Amino acid sequence: MSELVRRDPRKAWIARNRLHPQHLEVLAELGGGAVASEWMGPNGVMRRNPHAVGFIGPNGIRRIDRSGAQQAAQAPGRSVEAKDARRHVAIDAPAFMVAVVPDMAGGRLSSHDRDLLGLARQLADADPAQPGAVVAIVFGEHKETAFGEAGIDRLIHLEGERFSGYLPELSVATLQGVDREMAPRYWLLPDSSVGGELGRRLAARLGERPAAQVWQVEADAESATGWRCTARGAAGRNDITRSLPRIVLALAECADPISETRHAAEPINLSHGLPDVLGRIEDMGEVAVDPASVSLAEAEFILSAGNGVKDWDSYHHAAEVLGATKGASRVAVDDGFMPRDRQVGATGTWVSARVYVAVGISGAIQHLQGIQSCDKVVAVNLDEGCDMVKRADLAVIGDASAVLAALVKRVEQYRAEQQENRDAA
Amino acid sequence: MPHDVSNTSAKATTPGGLNVAVLVSIGRHPLTARTRRADQDARAVEMALTLQSASVSLLHAGQQDSENEEAIRGYLGMGIDSVNLIEQKPQADVIPALAKALRASAAQLVLTGTRAETGEASGITPYLLAEALGWPIITGLAAVEKIEQGTAVVLQALPRGKRRRLRIRLPAIATVDSSAPPARQSAFGPAKRGELAIHLEPSAIDEALGAWHIQPARKRPKRLKIVKASSARDRFKAAAAKADGGGGQTLTDVTPEQGAEAIFKLLKEEGVLR
Known part of the structure; x- marks a missing residue:
């Protein structure tokens, strides 16, 4: 609200009317008061302070009106720091869940992850009467601080000794546990080298047929799920249009990232403990390459x-x-x-x-x-x-x-x- | 089993050697659209052929016609005597047939490409096979270092040229992507001489495929730079402003040591120092 310039039309009128009895007072008041712009010097020469004349125009630039018909006064003190105008959204009782497993390359949400979260929000917010919640599952340590600004309502962060390194079997078993507990309506994963692998493992485990390389998702009343997706097939030579399945592996730029709202990113824990899996793949660490x-x-x-x-x-x-x-x-x-x-x-x-x-x-x-x-x-x-x-x-x-x-x-x-x-x- | 017949091919094999099965598919040239051996599958064959004391068998499930036969013969030209062909209808789901064949074969390591070059090409086939067989699966195999006592130590290719060492329990499935060494050339004579061992299997028709709409790929729309500004002045500024880093930190009048310390801190935060 402080962005709006409040004007007093009566004072502006007095300021224009040099014959008004209150003209000088009002001018001084509108002109910011204390600083005099013109005065008689000790030798009888008129001195001027050019910094004190003029006014700040509506777009923040100082204007000097030399005709004398100065219209606007100095703008009232504007708030200098830009206020965060993004709407705060909290979804307390979600009708359904949309699960996202971001890549977190380098410990932060990548642009691919943000696009995917934008897609998740599209799916979750389609019906304003029954909004869904976007739940993100993050494995291992991270450096990200702005989960809420990327559009995440709930955050499951799995950290600790057990989640360091390459653990595809444990990750899939954990995601399966999440699936059992929350039954998300959709699973969204980035179709990158990390997310693509995890998504395919999850799809095979849950017995769902995923849509891979999805680049567009649109609402479609005729399809069974209410959405249809377009995916690349045959090494990028074909487009396959089908109704949106439960597991979606999406390409980068599948949707616009969230910029206008902020979400809660409320941390939640799994009620069941973590599964014990028999590791048949053992990570022996990265190899130094030249x-x-x-x-x-x-x-x-x-x-x-x-x-x-x-x-x-x-x-x-x-x-x-x-x-x-x-x-x-x-x-x-x-x-x-x-x-x-x-x-x-x-x-x-x-x-x-x-x-x-x-x-x-x-x-x-x-x-x-x-x-x-x-x-x-x-x-x-x-x-x-x-x-x-x-x-x-x-x-x-x-x-x-x-x-x-x-x-x-x-x-x-x-x-x-x-x-x-x-x-x- | 028929798969063991072809195990006598490729190399002088030792009896106690490793049984490697390679799943191959029909590829399509990206420019000419002619059928060919699929690039990643050919790399998988190449990797199998370079394994020490391994007996290699090739397995393909799909439709059988002259065009596909030419593509399959491309693999034979790499120095392999025969390919096991499981004949399936064009719209068939090949997972049950492949799983059955692999279970029957004595393969300890199954290699394949990451993604097909035709059809749905979702790249999920190896995962479904692994789930059906109950075997572990790894992606991006770059090299097999050693095989001992039922485990294999392998190198996995990561993005950015990095490698990770993994130990997996055999039998296992491994997919090969384009970071693996390129395939050797296919020679014409051996390709013509090679044998296609055809097996008939009942096809499980993929029902869902019929409901899909498939068309040549459209060009993806370019994302526009959206300027969300409330006033005309902000919009003008956004349109006229020279791109700058935005919030970049500039250190002036510092000693080289202070500058180096700042750079060192950033490198350490990003985790690029090893």
Whole structure:
């Protein structure tokens, strides 16, 4: 409400009417009071304070009306901080449940997860008289803080020692337990490498025929479930339109993510304990792979060098110590410091790294296009105004080689500490 | 069983070796739409052929006609003597037939592609088979490291070029995706000479398939950038503003050590330091 500008038309009228007996008082009042805009100086010269004249127009820009017919006064003190205008939604007695198992890549909701939650909300909120609740099941540790803003009403968080690592059998048994307890009307999973596998396991376990690679869901009165979905089939060459089954494996951008409402994300626990499963698949941990052998397009962590790097040996050393895949800008490749297959950008490789460290790269538009899908971008650069610094989530202004050397030292120290801890344990 | 007949193929096998069955399907070339050996299935065959002292048998369930036979012969050309063909009607659900054949065979490891290139291609067949047989299943097999005492130690391919080591109890099903090594070429002569061992099985017709509407894929609509602004000024700003990071942190006038510490903290939070 405070966004609205309240005007007193009578005072505005007095302010326009210079012959009104209260003209000066009202002008002073509307003009913000204290600051005088014009006064006689000690030598008899008129002094003016240009900052005190004029008024703030309706769109926040100062206007000076030199005709003297000043219309609006200074806007009343607006609230500076943007208020969260999103509607709060709480569903206390849901008519049904829609279960979502997000991927949580890197411990956060990915954009794919958010799209899927948007789809879940579509299914849950279709009938305003009988709203359903979206329940999300999250395995393992996470770093996400905004579950409610993504459209989650209930959250089942399964954490602890038992849920670390790759445990498809335990996860499926747990989801089966959730299914028995809540009987969700729909199960939605992302058709990615993690969610797709879990969803297919769940479908096989529950004996449901899933719809895989779904990219569109529409209301359809004729179908048995009231919804029909369109899924890709035959390696993306066909569209299969069918009524929406109970288990849906959806592609990215299947629906718009939630942006206008906030939900409760109320944590709930399973009433039955966790199932005991006989593990026939044992996770023996991830295997260290040589980061140099990973192709640039699918590398997770890239240390990229540009024109600002002068000491190439220390750059290569830093990439080895950090365990990062090496990338380069066009200039570094053209100058012969890096091979062509390491070039990042529109003319090289489009990368999808989770962390992209750009050292001495100013950020040509072609390069920024190539790193569009990177999650976190770190820039080390001398120029504070360059485009890479604007794009970066963390920018360090300084000499590339000095910062790299310090970073290598810090990481080596961290590795040594870890080694000590391991030795002590 | 007929499956054991073909086990004498492919390689000089040792009697105590591993029995590997590979489920193969008919592929379709993405551009020319001609039938061919399916890419992922061919990779599965390649992986089976490179296993030490393994006897490989190929299994296909489906319709039998000249076009499909040509595609199946593509697998024979990789150096395999015969393929077991379970004949099924075009609209059949092949799970019961495949499960029966696998149960009857002495296969300890079943390899297959992740997803077919024709039909529904939902990629759920291996999971349904695993559920029917009660075997464990793993996805994205990249390499088999060793097999001992009824367990196999394998490498699983993860996104971003990572690998995970798993120990699974045999018999098991493993799917192969495009991160596995590419398949060898199919040679014409062996493909012509190879034998197709045809078995007749009753087909279970897939009823649900009839109710579906299948058409060539439409192009997916591009998502528009939606600007939700309350005032004209905000809309103008959104339209005219240069894209910026939004909330990016810039450290100026810091020593290299402070800068490095900030970067180190971010790298550690993201968990990319190992």
